[in-house]
Amino acid sequence: MKKRIVALLGATSLLAACSSGGGGGSDPEAGSGEIAGEITVLTNRTDIVDTVFQDYKAAFEEEYPDVDVSFEAVTDYEGEVTTRMSTDDYGDVLLIPNSVSAGELPDFFEPLGSVDELAETYRFVRTEQAFDGQSYGIAITGNAQGIAYNKAVWAEAGLTDFPTSPEEFVAALQAIQDNTDAIPLYTNYADGWPLTQWEGNRGSVSADPEAVNELAKTDTPWAEGEEHYIMDSLLWDVVEAGLTEPDPTTTNWEQSKTDLATGKIGTMVLGSWAITQLQEAADNPDDIGYMPFPVQVDGTFHSTAGGDYKNGINVNSDNKAAARAWIDWFAQESNYATDQGGLSPLVDGPTPETLAELEETGVEYIELAPAAEGEESLVNDIDREAEIGLFSPDYRQRIVDAARGASGETKEEIFEDLNTRWAEARASLS
Numbered sequence: 001m002k003k004r005i006v007a008l009l010g011a012t013s014l015l016a017a018c019s020s021g022g023g024g025g026s027d028p029e030a031g032s033g034e035i036a037g038e039i040t041v042l043t044n045r046t047d048i049v050d051t052v053f054q055d056y057k058a059a060f061e062e063e064y065p066d067v068d069v070s071f072e073a074v075t076d077y078e079g080e081v082t083t084r085m086s087t088d089d090y091g092d093v094l095l096i097p098n099s100v101s102a103g104e105l106p107d108f109f110e111p112l113g114s115v116d117e118l119a120e121t122y123r124f125v126r127t128e129q130a131f132d133g134q135s136y137g138i139a140i141t142g143n144a145q146g147i148a149y150n151k152a153v154w155a156e157a158g159l160t161d162f163p164t165s166p167e168e169f170v171a172a173l174q175a176i177q178d179n180t181d182a183i184p185l186y187t188n189y190a191d192g193w194p195l196t197q198w199e200g201n202r203g204s205v206s207a208d209p210e211a212v213n214e215l216a217k218t219d220t221p222w223a224e225g226e227e228h229y230i231m232d233s234l235l236w237d238v239v240e241a242g243l244t245e246p247d248p249t250t251t252n253w254e255q256s257k258t259d260l261a262t263g264k265i266g267t268m269v270l271g272s273w274a275i276t277q278l279q280e281a282a283d284n285p286d287d288i289g290y291m292p293f294p295v296q297v298d299g300t301f302h303s304t305a306g307g308d309y310k311n312g313i314n315v316n317s318d319n320k321a322a323a324r325a326w327i328d329w330f331a332q333e334s335n336y337a338t339d340q341g342g343l344s345p346l347v348d349g350p351t352p353e354t355l356a357e358l359e360e361t362g363v364e365y366i367e368l369a370p371a372a373e374g375e376e377s378l379v380n381d382i383d384r385e386a387e388i389g390l391f392s393p394d395y396r397q398r399i400v401d402a403a404r405g406a407s408g409e410t411k412e413e414i415f416e417d418l419n420t421r422w423a424e425a426r427a428s429l430s
Helices: 011-018 052-063 077-084 102-108 151-156 166-179 193-201 211-215 227-240 253-261 274-283 320-333 355-360 378-384 394-403 411-430
Strands: 038-043 068-073 093-095 143-149 183-185 266-270 286-289 298-305 310-314 365-366
Touching: 038 320, 052 068, 052 320, 068 320, 068 355, 077 093, 093 193, 093 320, 143 151, 143 193, 143 253, 143 274, 143 355, 151 166, 151 266, 151 286, 166 183, 166 227, 166 266, 193 227, 193 253, 193 266, 193 298, 193 394, 211 378, 227 394, 227 411, 253 274, 266 274, 274 286, 274 355, 286 355, 378 411, 394 411
Parallel strands: 038 068, 038 093, 183 266, 298 365
Antiparallel strands: 093 310, 143 266, 143 286, 143 298
């Protein structure tokens, strides 16, 4: 189902207070001991848990016959798993929720080894799910950031070139509105989490690997010219122009995949993980395209590349060696990343064919730089203190509501409020 669901605002404060996990547990390699026993693997892939994941189980257990793997698929992954983490019962292997800040990782997850060591084999470990030089998760796949679109719809609208600016993007959606029957852009407002996909484009807009770290140094992320101003202004402009679904409160994620795949929707802002799911829903998979976010720096498109959810080990697991074996096997041998059209989590892994069109634009990938030592969770801490939720749907739902005239707020009022809360949170944490 969805790949990058977003955190429940403030949930990690509860987690830190209630966890009985203790400071990270045992051996940093998390692999000592006998590779045997029963392990439960939590997943958000409710759509393939009874099919593809059963093939993984069979292949893994053939290699490790003393291990019995069972899966638990969770629909509201972030919400349900975050709540369960106030107990010891949250599986043996699980996708680390986005709501867990770097400083909280040792309370809930077993360290997998030093960042420097794991970086020789795995991508995305230096900046994601790492703390104090230790890595706590290995990506199930990697994503580029951009926009999924239906090629046939864009062609029918007479569009042949990718927009290079927000203004060109709005004009392109207007051409779809004027010349086709498709909804130009679908926000998936009701499901909520798809709106958080816009946040993934930080770094893509500025072409700056330090984009996230810079958030900790500014009081005004929503000032004109800043990344969040550009991204959220584009969302506002598209909604205000009437170029999105007529009633955002009735959207449906699963149906939207079919609708984009069959030409009823023209465009959705989603990570590259979505490409294969859209192709599977299409009569003609070649109709599914992927374009860069409509901003160029020095004449070049950029796309932030990063890890998807990370597999981690419950610090309370009784079978950590078996859990670690599963994590490494999944990353190295399952072919999950390739099959899902994602970037391989392996340093020497292949680039998927699903990103060929994106790369033809001359796009440059941006991998975000790690935070300074001691500041690994600073941006998340500011975000939480400000009660904004950069990876929560709430504040972008607020933008959609205001832009469609449902709340009476102006864009300037919302951005001023967001800047004020961010600045106050920075000051309180300084």
